[in-house]
Amino acid sequence: MSTAKPQLELVRGLGPWAAAAIVVGTMIGTGVFLVPSRMAEATGGAGLVFAAWILGGLLSLAGALAYAELGASMPEAGGEYAYLRRGFGPVWGFLFGWMHSTLGRPASIATIAAGLLRFTGFLVPAVATPIFSTQLTFPFRAEPYIFEFTWAMPLAAVAILLVTFINYLGVRLGGQVQVALTLIKVASVLAVVVFGFLLADGSTENFSPLLPAAMGTGVFAGFMVALASALWAYDGWSNVNLVGSEVTHPQRNIPRALVGGVAAVGGVYLLANAVYFWVLPFSDVAASRSVASDAVARFAGSDAARWITLAMVVSALGTLNSSILSGARVAYAMARDRLFFRITGGIHPQFRTPGRSLIFQGVLACLLALTGTFEELAALFIFAQWIFYALTIAVMFRLRQTAPQMDRPYRAWGYPVVPALFVLISLALTASLWWADPLRCTIGLVLIASGLLFYRHWQAAATA
Numbered sequence: 001m002s003t004a005k006p007q008l009e010l011v012r013g014l015g016p017w018a019a020a021a022i023v024v025g026t027m028i029g030t031g032v033f034l035v036p037s038r039m040a041e042a043t044g045g046a047g048l049v050f051a052a053w054i055l056g057g058l059l060s061l062a063g064a065l066a067y068a069e070l071g072a073s074m075p076e077a078g079g080e081y082a083y084l085r086r087g088f089g090p091v092w093g094f095l096f097g098w099m100h101s102t103l104g105r106p107a108s109i110a111t112i113a114a115g116l117l118r119f120t121g122f123l124v125p126a127v128a129t130p131i132f133s134t135q136l137t138f139p140f141r142a143e144p145y146i147f148e149f150t151w152a153m154p155l156a157a158v159a160i161l162l163v164t165f166i167n168y169l170g171v172r173l174g175g176q177v178q179v180a181l182t183l184i185k186v187a188s189v190l191a192v193v194v195f196g197f198l199l200a201d202g203s204t205e206n207f208s209p210l211l212p213a214a215m216g217t218g219v220f221a222g223f224m225v226a227l228a229s230a231l232w233a234y235d236g237w238s239n240v241n242l243v244g245s246e247v248t249h250p251q252r253n254i255p256r257a258l259v260g261g262v263a264a265v266g267g268v269y270l271l272a273n274a275v276y277f278w279v280l281p282f283s284d285v286a287a288s289r290s291v292a293s294d295a296v297a298r299f300a301g302s303d304a305a306r307w308i309t310l311a312m313v314v315s316a317l318g319t320l321n322s323s324i325l326s327g328a329r330v331a332y333a334m335a336r337d338r339l340f341f342r343i344t345g346g347i348h349p350q351f352r353t354p355g356r357s358l359i360f361q362g363v364l365a366c367l368l369a370l371t372g373t374f375e376e377l378a379a380l381f382i383f384a385q386w387i388f389y390a391l392t393i394a395v396m397f398r399l400r401q402t403a404p405q406m407d408r409p410y411r412a413w414g415y416p417v418v419p420a421l422f423v424l425i426s427l428a429l430t431a432s433l434w435w436a437d438p439l440r441c442t443i444g445l446v447l448i449a450s451g452l453l454f455y456r457h458w459q460a461a462a463t464a
Contacts, residue, residue, distance in 0.1 A: 014246050016253045018175035022240045022322050023261030025182035028189060029319025030115030031233025032269055033292040033312050036276055039226035040286035046277050047210035048223055053273060056230030057266035062422040064237045064262040065412045066393045068255035071241040072410040073399075075250030078333030079241035080392045087395030087402075090339070091455060096388045097334045098451030101344075103444065104388075105327035106361060107381040108235075110368035112323055113156035116316035120155070122290055122309045127152050149370075157366035159320065164362035167325045170351045178325065181318030188311035189268055192292055196275035200299035206281045224432040228382050231429070233269065235385065236319065237262045239326040246329075251409035324361065332357040338462035339455065383433045383441045384448065390426035393419045 014022070039049045076082040078097065085093030121127040133148040166177060196202075212219050240247065240257050247253050272292070276285055279295040288294045292312060297305035332354035335345030341360070348355040396419060399406060412419060434441040 014172075014175045014243060015248050016256065017179055019240050019247050019253045019257040020261055021175070021179045021182040022243070022326060023237050023257045024186065024265055025178050025318045026236025026239045026322040026326075027234055027261065027265045027319075028182075028185050028268065028315060029233075029236070030112055030119070030312075030316050031229070031235075032189065032272055033290060033315070034115055034118070035229035035233050036273055036291045037285055037288045039229050040282060042222040042225040042229075044212035044219070044222065045209045046207040046282055048212070048219075049226060049277075050270070050273065052223060052226035052230045053266075053269055056227055056234050057262070057269065059422060059425055060231070060234040060237055061259070061262045061266065062414070062418045063389055063393060063426075064258040065414065066396050066419045066422065067238055067241055068258045068410050069408060069412040070392070070396055071244050071254035071258065072251045073406055073408050075244035075247060075254060076333070078330045079238065079244060080388055081330050081333055082244075083392055083395045084388075087398045088391070090459070091452075092391065094334065094339050094455050095448060095451055096391070097330050097340065098454070099384050099388060099448045100327070101331040101334070101340065101361065102364065102451070103447050104381060104384045105323065105330070106364035106368050107384070109160060109320065109323050109327065109361070109365035110156070111232075111381060112316060112320045113159050113365070113369050114152070116159055116313060116320060117152035117156045119290065119309055119312045119316060121152060122293055123306060123313070127155060153370045156369040159317075160324070160362055160365050160369060163317070163320050163324050164358050166321065167328075168348070168351065168353055168355050168358050170353060175325075178318060178321050181314060181321060184311065185315035185318050186268070188308065188315060189272055191311075192296060192308060193268075193271045193275050196279055196295060196299060200275075200279045200295075202278035202299075204278075206279070207277050208282065221432075221436065224429070225436065227429065228433060231386070232382055234262070234265065235382070236322065237265075238389070239322055242326040242329045255410040324358070324365075328354050328357040328361045331360060339458045383430055383437075384444050386426050386430050386433075387448075390423045390430075393423050393426075 036049065039052055040046070043049055043052070070083050071079070074082055074086065078093075081093045081097040081100070083093075084096050117127055128150055131149045131151060166173065212222075237258060240254055244250055244254060276291050276295050279298050280288070280291070284294065285291055290309065290312075293305045293309045296308045331340055331344040332347075334340035335342060335357065344354070344357040344360045346356055347353065396412065397416065400415075430441075
């Protein structure tokens with residue numbers, strides 16, 4: 001008589017509102033409050049800023065349409081890991097999972113935490129106080145690199161550990177927290193929009209210049225920087241796919257959450273940026289460290305600006321919660337298949353969460369939070385993530401050919417033109433990011449490729 005214990009599985013504890021909150025709550029986080037100034041500085045024209053937001057929204061929506069088909073057809077833990085394994089073979093699924101679990105998601109979590117502490121620094125300036133700084137020189141860099149360690153870095157690590165603990169206690173708790181934080185953050189952004197248009201003595205002249213004085217390769221490079229910043233703000237729409245095995249009625253709820261969530265967030269972002277430029281001159285937007293706080297301070301005073309900054313802290317917490325909740329499922333799925341560190345495998349017997357995977361992810365994210373700034377971490381994440389976005393959409397093309405009888409409760413709108421455009425633009429974006437920062441991006445590629453060394457070992461052990 002067998003005495004083997006039954007293998008624990010994840011539970012379907014995320015309903016339609018929680019699924020939608022994961023999409024919207026991850027997307028509306030730090031980006032819409034921080035990146036407009038960088039976009040304005042990079043492009044030199046308000047028209048190009050809005051063009052970057054529109055193109056980034058359309059590109060994200062195109063990706064969401066394809067992910068909706070994949071998520072409804074294969075509602076499994078790990079998202080892209082499961083799709084790439086099915087479409088291109090185990091090694092491609094592994095490379096995504098390796099990138100996601102060791103670099104992509106920890107960098108994303110660390111970036112969100114860094115943004116959260118930047119908001120906190122506006123309320124408590126001591127947070128930005130340096131503890132120490134050091135100067136580093138590199139043979140490939142003309143000027144020395146100044147590394148400044150501030151109180152914000154260890155506090156960001158504390159925030160990561162706290163939210164990781166909440167999600168360790170159960171997916172339903174994490175989902176409920178996500179719904180509450182998402183409602184607060186959406187209400188906060190809409191409040192800025194409504195009161196900005198009602199109370200501010202704005203001017204259409206603030207949108208000038210619409211375009212930079214001279215067009216050239218420099219403008220194109222600046223637009224690509226702005227597009228990458230917009231895509232960072234939009235990123236997170238794919239997170240619901242990572243928890244596909246925990247979404248109730250996934251064939252219906254995953255497509256609705258993806259498509260509806262991306263479309264709604266795109267509209268909110270355009271309205272928010274319209275308010276920023278309506279209230280503040282273009283030069284002020286480009287120079288601002290927190291354009292939302294500066295805009296509110298202009299039309300409602302410093303006290304109101306502090307309240308909106310507090311709401312931005314809550315917004316960042318919501319994004320951090322969603323990113324941590326969904327991200328740990330990839331390492332868990334890989335360890336279940338014996339293709340990752342065994343320490344990340346298993347389900348907590350009481351809380352039914354991938355507890356050890358959550359801890360693994362949290363430790364890596366804390367290490368990154370202690371070593372980089374918001375802008376540096378965001379650039380590294382976008383480059384690594386969008387390579388695999390393109391590959392995942394390509395899976396849909398392959399499965400349409402190799403598995404035509406697969407159950408597809410939702411079929412991507414605009415196939416094959418829309419997903420094909422997504423793949424091409426994604427590849428162009430990653431190439432331009434590499435051209436702008438070849439050192440950082442090459443390091444990212446080397447880290448991704450290094451996973452092949454581990455793959456050969458784990459594959460041999462799994463088949464032994």
